[in-house]
Amino acid sequence: MTETVVLKLGGSVITDKSGACAIDHARLERIASDIAAREGLFVILIHGAGSCGHPEARRFRLDRGLDGENTAGIYRTHAAVCRLNDAVVDALRNEGIEALGVHPLGMALADDGRLVRCETAHIRLMLKHGVMPVLHGDVVMDLTRGASIVSGDQLVAHLAEAVQVSRVGLATDVPGVLCGGTVMPRIDRNAFFASGIAGSQATDVTGGMKGKVAELLALAEKGIESNIFHVSRIGAFLDLTDHGGTVVAGSR
Numbered sequence: 310m311t312e313t314v315v316l317k318l319g320g321s322v323i324t325d326k327s328g329a330c331a332i333d334h335a336r337l338e339r340i341a342s343d344i345a346a347r348e349g350l351f352v353i354l355i356h357g358a359g360s361c362g363h364p365e366a367r368r369f370r371l372d373r374g375l376d377g378e379n380t381a382g383i384y385r386t387h388a389a390v391c392r393l394n395d396a397v398v399d400a401l402r403n404e405g406i407e408a409l410g411v412h413p414l415g416m417a418l419a420d421d422g423r424l425v426r427c428e429t430a431h432i433r434l435m436l437k438h439g440v441m442p443v444l445h446g447d448v449v450m451d452l453t454r455g456a457s458i459v460s461g462d463q464l465v466a467h468l469a470e471a472v473q474v475s476r477v478g479l480a481t482d483v484p485g486v487l488c489g490g491t492v493m494p495r496i497d498r499n500a501f502f503a504s505g506i507a508g509s510q511a512t513d514v515t516g517g518m519k520g521k522v523a524e525l526l527a528l529a530e531k532g533i534e535s536n537i538f539h540v541s542r543i544g545a546f547l548d549l550t551d552h553g554g555t556v557v558a559g560s561r
């Protein structure tokens with residue numbers, strides 16, 4: 310049976326966060342060839358924004374919504390992350406994958422920063438017809454705030470549930486969820502609070518590792534586990550071998 314997998318690429322693994330929309334094309338080429346080498350998988354690819362979107366979202370204070378003076382931030386932020394999305398799609402297409410960019414701004418709606426609607430019928434159809442949808446964290450219209458930032462991790466959780474995928478993987482620039490410098494092989498809600506990660510400071514407008522694990526724990530409580538691993542281990546994750554990272558699991 311063909312598996313459907315959600316694979317998220319963290320923004321910091323495909324951009325240089327210290328630059329202004331500095332895309333790591335060499336890394337993208339390696340990831341695309343890793344994915345192209347695996348056949349018989351339906352992959353929904355989602356990527357973060359890194360330096361193509363977070364600086365704009367912060368400059369226009371979009372994490373706090375629209376205030377009458379920052380409306381232009383919707384266009385600026387969306388345009389920045391779309392530049393990255395084009396680069397991801399190009400890298401995949403260069404490897405012969407029929408990839409297509411799908412932009413949440415046009416298909417999703419938030420309320421107070423949380424995704425409340427996101428069309429998925431067309432994503433199922435794309436998969437059915439051999440197209441790999443490539444989505445990304447984005448600015449979306451928001452019923453309460455006017456506009457807000459929806460992270461790639463929120464999209465991962467939403468799509469994994471809505472499309473009922475068999476596996477969820479998040480490729481990051483660290484080998485997994487770290488506690489005292491060591492990878493935690495498994496984390497659930499209890500271990501999350503015990504580890505101190507829950508109280509750490511956010512590193513970007515959508516919450517860094519803390520935000521990621523919080524999204525995935527909510528997904529795990531609905532019965533869908535996910536995996537966080539280093540970007541160099543994408544092949545291992547897709548092959549169902551040991552990725553050396555962290556499994557985010559429901560509480561027992």
Ligand code: IP8
Binds near residue numbers: 366461514516
């Ligand atoms: O990098 C953020 O998505 P993330 C999206 O997955 C924007 O947190 C536009 C800042």
